[in-house]
Amino acid sequence: MKHTHRLIMALAVGAGLTVNALAQSPAVVAAPAAAATPAVPAAAAPVQKDWQAPDISKLPDDKYGQSVRQGKALMEETYKHIGPEVKDVSKRYAGNNLGCVSCHMDAGGRKFGNPWVGTFVSFPQYRGREDAVSTTEERVNGCMERSMNGKKLPLDSAEMKAIMSYLHFLSTGLPVGVKLEGGGTLKLKALARAADPVAGKQVYASTCVACHGENGQGVRRGKAGDANGYQFPPLWGADSYNDGAGMARITLAAGFIKGNMPSGITHLNAVLTDEQAFDVAAFINSQPRPVKANTVADFPARKNKPVDAAFPPYTPGFSAEQHKYGPWQPIQAAREKGVSPAK
Numbered sequence: 568m569k570h571t572h573r574l575i576m577a578l579a580v581g582a583g584l585t586v587n588a589l590a591q592s593p594a595v596v597a598a599p600a601a602a603a604t605p606a607v608p609a610a611a612a613p614v615q616k617d618w619q620a621p622d623i624s625k626l627p628d629d630k631y632g633q634s635v636r637q638g639k640a641l642m643e644e645t646y647k648h649i650g651p652e653v654k655d656v657s658k659r660y661a662g663n664n665l666g667c668v669s670c671h672m673d674a675g676g677r678k679f680g681n682p683w684v685g686t687f688v689s690f691p692q693y694r695g696r697e698d699a700v701s702t703t704e705e706r707v708n709g710c711m712e713r714s715m716n717g718k719k720l721p722l723d724s725a726e727m728k729a730i731m732s733y734l735h736f737l738s739t740g741l742p743v744g745v746k747l748e749g750g751g752t753l754k755l756k757a758l759a760r761a762a763d764p765v766a767g768k769q770v771y772a773s774t775c776v777a778c779h780g781e782n783g784q785g786v787r788r789g790k791a792g793d794a795n796g797y798q799f800p801p802l803w804g805a806d807s808y809n810d811g812a813g814m815a816r817i818t819l820a821a822g823f824i825k826g827n828m829p830s831g832i833t834h835l836n837a838v839l840t841d842e843q844a845f846d847v848a849a850f851i852n853s854q855p856r857p858v859k860a861n862t863v864a865d866f867p868a869r870k871n872k873p874v875d876a877a878f879p880p881y882t883p884g885f886s887a888e889q890h891k892y893g894p895w896q897p898i899q900a901a902r903e904k905g906v907s908p909a910k
């Protein structure tokens with residue numbers, strides 16, 4: 568009897584738990600999890616290939632629908648709501664005038680464009696950076712302090728609630744713990760050589776400068792101080808992400824760029840070679856940008872620190888420069904032998 572009970576519980580966990588926006592929500596995006604396989608541990612869960620963001624226009628104009636729409640607006644036009652130029656000084660949580668969607672493409676709906684579809688059902692999760700289980704709110708604040716070079720949104724603020732509503736909506740119908748194809752950015756095979764900012768400057772001049780500008784400062788939608796953000800965002804300088812951000816890691820930036828830039832392409836019709844993507848990422852990340860305070864407190868479990876995180880402590884025997892530009896395999900090999908960045 569006990570055994571049967573446990574089996575039923577396992578089936579329920581494997582197939583039954585989904586995020587439901589509303590009982591009547593028409594926006595079920597995902598087919599139910601492929602035939603329940605309760606005997607398989609979560610780590611081996613099948614990867615769901617086909618998915619798309621649910622259609623927000625089908626949401627009713629009730630309290631939930633309004634909150635979801637507020638969240639989407641805040642993540643699209645972040646600079647208008649919580650940017651450093653908004654009138655209400657107490658709302659200036661972000662330190663730059665980017666939008667969340669400067670890096671989360673198609674409002675979080677694009678494969679390999681840092682999608683948010685599936686995020687809500689993958690948290691709380693263990694995170695190597697903190698060496699602890701983190702909530703979705705804490706993950707958002709990770710981007711607030713790094714990608715947005717700002718400060719944490721209070722957990723109970725209207726802004727955080729709106730962001731949670733939109734993330735919740737994007738996982739409508741998805742089973743808890745599902746793995747979606749195309750999460751994060753393309754994982755490119757590391758080069759055997761160091762990424763080369765000088766070669767990257769050429770790529771920048773031919774393929775990026777038209778939008779992001781000669782000095783990487785992008786193009787404002789209006790003028791400085793008007794909280795209208797950018798038509799083309801800056802890639803370095805005071806109004807960009809800081810050195811603790813994911814995008815400041817050359818491997819992550821290269822994967823993002825290859826799958827999404829120049830704007831208009833996706834991973835299906837990428838125009839850059841892997842080498843060009845690494846080199847242009849190295850060029851961008853060799854330029855000045857805000858410095859995050861106390862990055863040394865990141866990754867308290869030093870073994871979790873990514874080999875390309877370009878801030879101390881470093882793996883003994885390898886320079887700061889090699890951590891930043893590669894080649895990363897020798898560092899990786901040392902780490903696999905148990906060599907860890909010093910305390």
Ligand code: HEC
Nearest residue numbers: 665666667669670681686706707710714715751808813814
């Ligand atoms: C400069 C680029 C950039 C900006 C701007 C940015 N993010 Fe991110 N975000 C990333 C990257 C890159 C990752 C993945 C990082 C990694 O894999 O370590 C990420 C990951 C996330 C995740 C986790 C997704 C998942 O499923 O694991 C959430 C949630 C998130 N960001 C929310 C936000 C919000 C909300 C904003 C705006 C307030 C924002 N981000 C702004 C680059 C950015």
Ligand code: HEC
Nearest residue numbers: 668669670774775778798799800801802824828829830847
């Ligand atoms: C046609 C205009 C255009 C071109 C060309 C272009 N970008 Fe972008 N880029 C954008 C826009 C617009 C965004 C904001 C996201 C969006 O709306 O697509 C963006 C976002 C980015 C971001 C993340 C946001 C940030 O501010 O850091 C990076 C990094 C980036 N581009 C790098 C590049 C690189 C490298 C190239 C050249 C290989 C390139 N872009 C070419 C328009 C362009």
